[in-house]
Amino acid sequence: MGVVHILQTQSQMIAARAGRPIQLVAVSARDRGKDRGADLSAYDWEDSTSMLAAHNDIDLLVEVMGGEGGAALEAVETALGQGRHVVTANKALMARHGTALARHAEQHHVALRFEAGVAGGIPIVKALTEGMAANRMTRILGVLNGTCNYILTEMERTGGAYADILAEAQRLGYAEADPTFDVGGFDAAQKLALLTATAFSTQVDYGGIAVEGIDRVTLTDIRYAGEMGYRIKLLGIAHRTDAGVEQRMQPCLVPSDSALGQLDSVSNMVVLEGDPIGRTVYQGPGAGAGATASAVVADIIDIARGLVIPAFGVPASTLGKPVRAEGAVPAPYYLRLSVADRPGTLARVADALGRAGISIDRMRQTQHVEAMAPVLIVTHACLRSDLDTALADIEALDVSAGAPVAYRIEPL
Ligand SMILES: NC(=O)c1ccc[n+]([C@@H]2O[C@H](COP(=O)([O-])OP(=O)(O)OC[C@H]3O[C@@H](n4cnc5c(N)ncnc54)[C@H](OP(=O)(O)O)[C@@H]3O)[C@@H](O)[C@H]2O)c1
Known part of the structure; x- marks a missing residue:
């Protein structure tokens, strides 16, 4: 209405x-x-x-x-x-x-x-097809689901557990009775697929997105990430490299002092990077009657003005076939390991990472829980496949108590 x-x-x-x-x-x-x-x-x-x-x-x-x-x-x-x-x-x-x-x-x-x-009231398709038309886009980053951003922000603000904050979001009408589509990352991934097609002139490739939701994000990691200067966001990322386009929708760490790191509550944000412009940032309401109607009526006005441009900015027949490049872009990672507090443990962890070619940027041991010591590590940039090899080795160590937690740190 x-x-x-x-x-x-x-x-x-x-x-x-x-x-x-x-x-x-x-x-x-x-x-x-x-x-x-x-x-x-x-x-x-x-x-x-x-x-x-x-x-x-x-x-x-x-x-x-x-x-x-x-x-x-x-x-x-x-x-x-x-x-x-x-x-x-x-x-x-x-x-x-x-x-x-x-x-x-x-x-x-x-x-x-x-x-x-896509991103409700933010005119991001128009920005890509018109304002940015002179640029070769290289990377898109987006917080594209207000429900998820609300839940993550509120967990951090109130210290509440995921399930409790989700219930509160449902009570406030920010989350559906069945929240899977939002918290599972699928709603945001659909939007990312449309942004990717528009930015990189490729056919829409929703199936090519590695999708992970926020349902396993814990308050522990939100807190530790915060202490290390990061916030956790459900981030849609499309990155063009010579290998193709990598599309991911997953919880990532972003620097707390970046624009994405400061985005609270139900707002959406999209960061575009292209040549020659560099980085541009767009923020606004991602849902609701007013935001949706603003975007719909703007599209109607454009058409009434006689502006008939291809849906994705170039003729559909020229949209390139998607070349998937999953895992192609290296990044630093935040790791949280739970290991026995014994002499030599940290050396064995560092050795497992080193054998996979991964070097450590920062390491911190936090307060012990019984005989176990949570260890926080920020790696230098590495490929996820190498990290997975190292994490499997670390989990197999006799000093390890459970699967390590790993989040990508998206450079900004
Ligand atoms: N809600 C938002 O903030 C938002 C933001 C951006 C985009 N969108 C998109 O907008 C679309 C609608 O979302 P919504 O939240 O507005 O949903 P909604 O409140 O359920 O509204 C859907 C409308 O479509 C009508 N409708 C549904 N199926 C129909 C059918 N088979 N034949 C005729 N009419 C039918 C419904 O009629 P009745 O009222 O008679 O049932 C209702 O008026 C979705 O594609 C959604 O992704 C929504």
Whole structure:
């Protein structure tokens, strides 16, 4: 209803900016009788969204129903096939069918826009396709899920455990009853897939993202990371190297004094790095009716102005096949080991790391818990595959009490 509200209350401003009036003609949803907090009586009601998409009097369809296929896909395909522009907030649909839908739109000479599907109200697709169009992008970093950022921020602030803060987020309406899609990293990964395609002119490759959520992040690591000058964020990273594009969605450490490290609560942030500009940073609300409607209506205004550019910034037929380069980019790591407090233990740990070619930047032993001593290590940059070899060796040591914890430290 956010979109209807803006179109109803800001019609003059929008007409001035678009260069012509924008008229809402028809609407559809599942339940016609539902109170939506807006008067829809002036518009045609269509019983199905494909009928809405085929409505004779429309130039543009706004799809905000959600779902990676089904009615949403049918409505969008119908609209594009009949030469109507489409604005969608549906990242699931675009992450799954974005490349094909972009082709479909171009074949019919219409626009397909999805700004609201990525980082809510932050105009990041527009930044990539327009403002940054002169740059060769190299890396994207994003906090793309407000629920996860809220949970991590609140764990740190209140000292609460993950499960308790998740329950609080559900009570406040920040997290769904089934939070898997958010806390598992999948929602943010869909957004990352769309950013990657747009930034690097490749076909959308959601399946190429290594996805890990925040459900195993503990207060212990949040605290230790903080003491060492870092904060833990669920970070989406797409990095272009000569080997291809590495896409990851995982909890990472970022410096506490960086822009990403200072991002609290439900906000989203995207950092773009490109040549020649260097680094640019974008922050704003990632969800909610106002943020979503802001992005949807901006897309509508662009189309009304006559701006019809390819969905991912270049013609869909020229989008490159994704070349996956998982694990290609070295990084420093934060390690937390639980080892017996015996002479020679640290030397054996250092030896296991050294045999894998990994050197230690910083090491700290914290207060003992019975006969065990938590050891914190920050490594110099290394490949994850080498680290995994070393961690397996460390876990197999007779002084080791359980699996080591490892988080990537994303350089900023
Ligand atoms: N919520 C956000 O902050 C946000 C931010 C960015 C993007 N998005 C995206 O926006 C989309 C919608 O999310 P939402 O949170 O607004 O969901 P929502 O509150 O459940 O709204 C979905 C709307 O679509 C209608 N709908 C669903 N399935 C339909 C069908 N088969 N036929 C006709 N109408 C159907 C629903 O109708 P009824 O009301 O009659 O059930 C409802 O009006 C999703 O793709 C989501 O990823 C949401």
